[in-house]
Amino acid sequence: MLIGxxxxxxxxxxxxxxxTEPALELYMHDILGGSSPTARPITGLLGTxxxxxxPFAKPLDFLxxxxxxxxxNANGAIPTVNGLNGIPLGTGLAGTQFAGGxxxxxxxxxxxxxxxxxxxxxxxxxxxVIDDILTLSPELGSxxxxxxxxxxVASSADGSTQMMAFTAVIEGGEYGDSLNFYGVYKIxxxxxxxxxxxGTGKFQNACGYAEVRSLIPSGQHVIDGSEMLLRMxxxxxx
Numbered sequence: 001m002l003i004g005x006x007x008x009x010x011x012x013x014x015x016x017x018x019x020t021e022p023a024l025e026l027y028m029h030d031i032l033g034g035s036s037p038t039a040r041p042i043t044g045l046l047g048t049x050x051x052x053x054x055p056f057a058k059p060l061d062f063l064x065x066x067x068x069x070x071x072x073n074a075n076g077a078i079p080t081v082n083g084l085n086g087i088p089l090g091t092g093l094a095g096t097q098f099a100g101g102x103x104x105x106x107x108x109x110x111x112x113x114x115x116x117x118x119x120x121x122x123x124x125x126x127x128x129v130i131d132d133i134l135t136l137s138p139e140l141g142s143x144x145x146x147x148x149x150x151x152x153v154a155s156s157a158d159g160s161t162q163m164m165a166f167t168a169v170i171e172g173g174e175y176g177d178s179l180n181f182y183g184v185y186k187i188x189x190x191x192x193x194x195x196x197x198x199g200t201g202k203f204q205n206a207c208g209y210a211e212v213r214s215l216i217p218s219g220q221h222v223i224d225g226s227e228m229l230l231r232m233x234x235x236x237x238x
Contacts (some may be wrong), residue, residue: 022233022234022235023208023234023235023236024234025231025232025233025234026134026148026168026210026231026232026234027134027135027136027137027138027215027229027230027231027232028132028133028134028148028229028230028232029132029133029134029135029140029227029228029229030092030093030130030132030227030228030229030230031132031223031225031226031227031228032091032092032225032226032228033224033225033226034223034224034225034226035223035224035225036223036225037225038130038131038132038133039092039128039129039130039131039132040128040129041091041092041126041127041128042127042128042129043125043126043127091123091126091128092128092226092228093152093162093185093187093214093228093230094187094226094228095123095159095160095187095188123154123159124154124156124157124159125153125154126153126154127151127152127153128151128152128153128162129150129151130148130149130150130151130152130166131147131148131149132147132148132149132166133147133148134146134147134148134168134170138215138217138229138231140217140223140227144171145170145171145172146168146169146170146171147168147169147171148166148167148168148169149166149167149169150164150165150166150167150181151164151165151166152164152165152166152185155184159187160186160187160188161184161185161186161187162184162185162187163183163184163185164181164182164183164184164185164194165181165182166180166181167179167180167181168180168181170201176200176201177199177200177201177202177203178199178200178201178203179196179198179199179203179206179234180196180197180198180199181194181195181196181197181210181232182194182195182197183195185212185230188214190213191211191212191213192211192212192213193209193210193211193212194209194210194212194232195208195209195210196208196209196210196234196236203236205238206236206237206238207236207237207238208234208235208236208237209234209235210232210233210234210235211232211233211235212230212231212232213230213231213233214228214229214230214231215229215230215231216229217229
């Protein structure tokens with residue numbers, strides 16, 4: 001998953017502006033799988049599938065071996081994976097969408113949220129740890145300005161939202177500049193909003209919010225994982 005951040009030359013917003021003008025814009029790249037991942041599911045059923053592990057078994061990668069039969073869960077559901085990279089659908093900020101493909105909303109590719117025996121989505125409660133790259137423009141290979149470090153949690157039973165809590169650490173800042181974000185990201189929605197809960201360095205005592213929009217990666221920088229790109233427009237006041 002990719003989230004983009006673009007910093008403007010006027011990064012400080014005065015207290016009297018009330019956060020009406022954006023202080024900065026960020027691009028964040030969230031990448032699952034492949035040779036250079038920046039995110040990893042660590043709990044839940046999808047986290048277990050992602051790591052290729054089941055209890056007391058030898059790892060067999062994401063897909064069943066040739067001639068093997070996938071074992072469904074208690075209600076007959078078999079977790080679906082992206083055929084291009086083997087990542088379980090429902091994992092990450094793309095939800096059940098095939099990351100990188102054109103879509104017009106959640107489940108736009110026709111894949112429905114699969115339910116466990118308790119009636120909740122298979123991904124519900126999955127915690128994903130991130131060390132995502134922040135860049136000045138949407139291209140993954142463009143100049144990096146820092147990292148987004150934290151977690152997101154599948155917080156809805158139908159897999160449509162992720163609760164996000166992370167810190168945008170700006171590299172090269174004289175005072176260790178950083179911004180803290182918290183809120184709910186709505187998968188497939190045109191717009192989500194996160195709260196700014198504080199910061200350090202030039203962002204000390206900052207508050208405000210960020211408008212988050214998902215973008216389709218340009219494809220100029222080819223990767224072998226599943227990438228999600230987010231653009232965050234941040235409004236601040238002090």
